Amino acid sequence: MKNPKILCLPADMNDKKYIQKGFAKTIAKTIAKTITDFGMLENKDTILVAVSGGPDSVALVLALLALKEKYTIKIGVAHLNHMLRGEESLRDATFVKELAHKLSLPFHEGQKNVTIYAKKHRLSVEEAGREARYRFFELIAKNHGYTKIALGHNKDDNAELVLMNLLRGAGPKGLSGIPPIRGGRYIRPLIRVSKNQVLDFLKLKKQTYVFDSSNQNMIYLRNKIRHELFPHLQSEYNPEIVDALDRLSNILRQEEAFWDSETKIQFNRCLIKTEDSLLTFSKTLMSNLHPALLNRVLRKAIKTVKKDLKRISLAHINDIVDFCFNKPSGFSLDLPGQIRVYKDKDIITIKKEDETLREIGKKEKQLRQMAKKK
Template sequence: MPLIQLVAEKIKEHAMVTAGETIVVGVSGGADSVSLLHILYMLKDELKIKLVVAHLNHRFRGAEADADAKFVSELAERWHLEAYVESRDVPAYKNTRGVSAQVAAREVRYNFLSEVATKTGAARVALGHHADDQTETILLHFIRGTGTRGLRGMLPVRDNFFIRPLLTIRRKEIESYCKQHGLAYRHDASNDKSKYLRNRLRLELVPLLESQYNPNLIQAINRLGEIIREEDEYLDQQAGKAYRQAKLASGGGTVRLDRDRLLAIPLALRNRVIRMAWFEICGDSDDLEYKHINKVLEIIKGGGGYRQIALPRGVTCVKNYNLVEFTINHAKEAIPFYQYLINIPGITPIPEVGMSVGAQLLAREDVPELSGAEPWEAFLDYDSLSMPLVVRRRLNGDRFMPLGLDGTIKLKKFFIDNKIPVNIRNYIPLVVSGADIVWVAGQRPGDKWKVTDETITVLRLYINDYGKNSCIS
């Protein structure tokens, strides 16, 4: 079966795109991302999608990285695609965060891709990871010591936002596709350096295992990842039920759990419940290691009334008799860029700021007098909004048309006029439709979407736990 058809089937199997959506394609210039862009370009009319190219120069490789950026810019121009080619000082970010070069590059790159998606109103970001990358990822997790979450590898669709259409395709198939279609691509010389563990896996361990133990190693490990993903999803569902039963309250960067209910949860799920509490206040599972979970379990199972331990990222875990409380000190944790699709109807958690946005659809006649609306809620004309709606952190250059104002102003000016302190502005979520801000949470909705006499359906947005987070109360 032709490669383009295989990819098209995977896109449909995992519902990676929907007709009418804009898709940001991360293009490094390598064979994988160039082939991904070409395949999506060939499928764009069939899938009814628009493509936007995004490339980030991480400033690690000097002139070589500059040449990569030039290559991607020219490629996008030849194919008449909108492109965002930018440069970020990742070495400085690495030193500030105190993390490895690879971790710093990943964090900055994913933030950049999310920002491009926000600017362009894109619903998804497509990444070029393939089956060989998946094998390296699973082996890397195995060598470092991991549970089932690490052995499942990368997901075909993550957070209903990042998609990986090439995840089951071999690297050699991708290179053959490029040759077949006359696609030039760049080679990153840093991938040939054995000082990085991932590179040593690719250059030394995987060839050894293939030649001496299993010539079908890539397929075998990818199959293992698929099996574990299915089982991991089931365990997560069970852990989610247990977490909801054990949770007493959450909001404002704090999660409170009932100790007795927590201890009644089977150990295999208890570890996951701890991770879920961490995820709710931190927004990801990074930095929480097996040893940290064991420390938490020790104080939970131990005697005495009050016990406290410090965890990474400024998180504190306190056991006070039958109460277990996780709290994050936001003063120690900068707010990263985030972006989440809003569940309508439903609740959309924003772990980065310790709150969530609720959405409810109402008939116009069921809406109370709008002049009495509280600052923590907004009523909008649902049919005038362009979907999907997302909630995100502010960006430089954001503009806003506040209710009652004829014309847009800079969001920064809006904050200044409303005396919002500089140190809390990143904590205020923005609900966005395409490039338009429709609600500055806890402050004011946008004028273009106000409810009128012609409104049929009203979208009510509201902040959960308003008042528990001092940043917007």
């Protein structure tokens, strides 16, 4: 097995560059402020750190270890082998295991054939890998009592996601980027730290890491953005493009928090009845909502009965609005995921049907034919 490829050069701890700039202190303050601002840690938290072996996750472990005494926290390391890169994947797992041992931290290892998982669940390899990782982290956290799960996303990752979602035509939620904390459980202490700062931090600590060759594969949109589009934007348009996109995401994240609160209020105000997989709303109250708020209430309603918003696009939301408020004809509207919208004079019902909509349609057609014969 090959040794992990070292990408960082040892730095002299007495290097004037680092002493003059107080680099280590700057990074520590940034991370500490991020943790405080978002309430990421509490005393006696037990943190499961997701470590791939790359620079971000390795830096994350070191940063959290530096805060271990301040917060009286316990730390464990988790690594999932995706079985995508053969010997390189085994090399990564070995590196992370040795790092955990060197730092005297508990190590939790797993493996999942992501290629097979992707085919089975009809997902892209990226989607399958993400789903497999989160399932693995949740299982380890549950079995070993970890209260938080720390991920190594940095400021550049956030900016890349914002730009990628912009190119895909995402709305404000997509442009709000990577949340620093999610569900009170997943935390990202490095989210305000740039990639260059991460690399310099590791250089200062004389800490090695491994290189994931798939990060150079241009078949993935994220890699094309990272290696082609971002350098072009930085050189030709705005050298601070990462900071600009990061600011945009922070602004939109704050506004999304407000909209989420307002949507919940109007959702409950318009709601008439709740049953299993069925919601009934006042058509009159919904018709008086601002279009932006109406769209959000409809999305929340669909997510409530469907459990997610997969395959539900803005076009579907527009179809619902047009069907419910602009077209006098029609009794129901079919959406992906066995979702059907019914309208009456005074109410709108959104339901997840038990049967496929095709089967329901056949039965309705048969009933109409029988009615005509009578």
